[in-house]
Amino acid sequence: MPQTLTQTFDETYDVVVIGGGPAGSTTGALTAEAGNKTLVIERSKFPRFHIGESLMPETYWVFKRLGMLPKLRDSNFVKKYSVQFVTATGKESQPFYFDERDPHERSQTWQVLRSQFDEMMLDNAADKGATVWQETNVNEVIMEPSDTDDLPKAVGVVVTRPGEAPRRIGAKVVVDATGLNALLSKRLGIRKIDPKLKKASYFAHYKNCTRDPGKNGGATLVLANQENDGWFWYIPLPDDITSVGIVGDLKRLSQYQGTPQEILEAEIAKCPGLLPRLANAERVGDVHVLSDFSYRATRCAGDGWVLVGDAFGFLDPMYSSGVFLALKSGEMAADAINAAIASGQPDAMNLSKWGDELSSGMQTIRKLVYAFYTPDFSFGKFVKQYPHHQDDVTALLVGEVFRPGAEDLFEPMSTMAPIPSSIPLDQPRAMRREPVAVG
Structure with missing residues (x-):
């Protein structure tokens, strides 16, 4: 009706x-x-x-x-052509290039x-x-x-x-x-x-991060931490900004004592694949938190x-x-x-x-x-x-x-x-x- x-x-x-x-x-x-x-x-x-x-x-x-x-x-x-995975030891996989399976214009997207x-x-x-x-x-x-x-x-x-x-x-x-x-x-x-999938995330924007040259410079990176109990995203954005965030078990991350900034920094220190990319980086803006998603x-x-x-x-x-x-x-x-x-x-x-x-x-x-x-x-x-x-x-x-x-x-x-x-x-x-x- x-x-x-x-x-x-x-x-x-x-x-x-x-x-x-x-x-x-x-x-x-x-x-x-x-x-x-x-x-x-x-x-x-x-x-x-x-x-x-x-x-x-x-x-x-x-x-x-x-x-x-x-x-x-x-x-x-930033133009995005691929996604790449990085192991807990910092070993990088071959990029998964989207245009290798289809050279259509749609195979390039954006960050x-x-x-x-x-x-x-x-x-x-x-x-x-x-x-x-x-x-x-x-x-x-x-x-x-x-x-x-x-x-x-x-x-x-x-x-x-x-x-x-x-x-x-x-x-x-x-x-x-x-x-x-x-x-x-x-x-x-x-x-x-x-x-x-009860997870939490701490994330922020950084300047002066190291990016790969050429086509790989716009890739989304997924980096495991050294304990393999969490992972980072690394997303290059315009104006030399990079989005960096940790995702891990809610129970584990909630056991930290400290500010969101201290928690994120502690997690970054445990990610071998990420540390070289942030060696000269400077955080811009606040550290944000999401949980129980x-x-x-x-x-x-x-x-x-x-x-x-x-x-x-x-x-x-x-x-x-x-x-x-x-x-x-x-x-x-x-x-x-x-x-x-x-x-x-x-x-x-x-x-x-x-x-x-x-x-x-x-x-x-x-x-x-x-x-x-x-x-x-x-x-x-x-x-x-x-x-x-x-x-x-x-x-x-x-x-x-x-x-x-x-x-x-x-x-x-x-x-x-x-x-x-x-x-x-x-x-x-x-x-x-x-x-x-x-x-």
Whole structure:
């Protein structure tokens, strides 16, 4: 049944997106471009600091659809051609060059400064016709009982803009793009943490780091520490800035006594592959901390609401999948929203149609993460033992996690690492095949 707004609102939109990061700006751009009256609400004033700077090559296709490629080509972002792994002893693998399997333009991507990149994306949503409110707080998502689903339906939001009284905004669809805050999934009790991926991260930006010459200068490096119980990312950014961060078990890192700066410095001292690159480096800005990540909601949508990006799920940053999954979820969700509104039925069934596909791709990346954290496992060893799967490994590092056969390498990989089973999404009531009572 079409959603009926039963409350009084100061104004109404077809789509209200909470959060102006990559997932929210993608959703907002594509729903506005389709002719739906769209409001994107962002609590911060852009530009602002954010982590997640390394892009996967498969982001190319969403950027192309959004019209972002010319803007990215004209930017000063560092070009990324490969990813490289460094062992606990400092031994470097051969780079996994993306263009070796496909010389297409998409095989080169970027290392982005998120403050600039996110502002470009949000401006693009406005260019496509979305109304954008920055420095605006969402006080509440207005929800009502659903007649057709187990979870309530969203009908609007209460927002506060600087110097104004709270406003009640009605919407046919409310999109949660609040990132790690995961506003709706926490409220609805559908956010589930992965118990085997309880990690923490300490990270900062540095100047004057050593970079490899030529094509390798823009590579993402993944460096194991000497105890092999944590790993660093090393991501070259514009203006001689490099993003450096440690990821390790939450329990281990929480045992430190000291400031975040002291903890990060202590971890850097235990990474043989990183120390030479930071010999002349100077930290610029604060040390930031994230903890207890890797989770996913059990649902992607309900009556009148949708979860995208990190608000739906967040994976360990091992493969730099965050922005890619944000863009893909935003694109998939926008297509479902546009079709649902056009049909007059923005309900749980219609708004959930994209969830299984996105979840499948996320599960593929999750399996790679589990393999990486297995002691004594390495992609170098795997490729040496199964050389015919080298292309498959590179394909997943590129981001081709939605293609048919993407999971074929996990059967042989399971001989070297425990690979978890995929966890399906819960289905809205209307999509479940309930047993029919007889008699």
